[in-house]
Amino acid sequence: MNTIFERDLEAKGYIDEPIDPTIDIVAEIQRLKKEKNAVILAHYYQEADIQDIADYIGDSLGLSQQAAKTDADVIVFAGVHFMAETAKILSPSKKVLLPDLKAGCSLSDSCPPHLFAKFKEQYPNHVVITYVNCTAELKALSDIVCTSSNAVQIVESLPKDQKIIFGPDRNLGEYVKKKTGRDLVLWNGACMVHEIFSQDKIADLRTQFPNAKFIAHPECEDHILAEADYIGSTSGMLKFTIEDNAQQYIVATESGILHQMQKASPTKTFIPAPPNNICACNDCPHMKLNTLEKLYNCLYYELPEVDLPMDVVERARKPIERMLEISERLGL
Helix, strand or coil, X not given: CCHHHHHXXXXXXXXXXXXXXXXXXXXXXXXXXXXXXXXXXXXXXXXXXXXXXXXXXXXXXXXXXXXXXXXXXXXXXXXXXXXXXXXXXXXXXXXXXXXXCCCCCHHHHCCCHHHHHHHHHCCCCEEEEEECCCCHHHHCCCCEEECCCCHHHHHHCCCCCCEEEEECEHXXXXXXXXXXXXXXEECCECCCCCCCECHHHHHHXXXXXXXXXXXXXXXXXXHHHXXXXXXXCHHHHHHHHHHCCCCEEEEECCCXXXXXXXXXXXXXXXXXXCECCCCCCCCCCCHHHCCHHHHHHHHHHCCCXXXXXXXXXXXXXXXXXXXXXXXXXXXX
């Protein structure tokens, strides 16, 4: 590897090569995709220009399903690190690229695998279900992986007397406990984006927009979910706003999803739920590290690449495949 590239990746996490200002960067990305037989997978929380150039946009479940079935040689994952790892686990023979290696995840960081392994030892005979927002090493310690789209159904698919550890998101775990009536042992982790919504500011918005429905992601804290008219995954929230007859929605999740909501329902109004700081909307700083310029360089130079040891791939693939099998069986 070029020494400058190595230096860039170590210091910055991405290839910082200058791009000719006269080129049409979108057209060049499309050309490179064809030339390299590459596919761009983007999460709903990416910037709008990245969503618009992606071959597939989705939440964690949809992206996992797409990564498992793509016939591309190269997967460019416009998301965060654990998502690119998941793509590599499901397609180990493919080259998986991430525009910025420092696009991490506060929830994933809240559950170091070595500490979770010790936690797991305290609860023998428990099935371990981990939310997909975690490292490959944590997935390798799991029996089943889930997403916010299928967590309730996966828990319900197990025998009622089966003891379960659920991690790393305690808020999603508490939501699943309430929905299923199951007594889950929870790891105490959380997402920084979904933990800082302001109940007072949301109440003010509901007064300002009395006809708006309030919709929230299950990673939000319980007192926020208690006020919601609808609770669901990112794709679930999008589907709800398309099918529901309200004209205004206050949306409590990362603000990137509003782009797809507005595209799908251009006559409706979508208002981001504000956090408890001076910002008007709630952005994930990790997701927003990816830019169109970084994506172009990533595809052009085929760096940074996300790779994993094969033993981790083999151990982590089993719980993900079990999730995909259950999801397919249940029609999710």
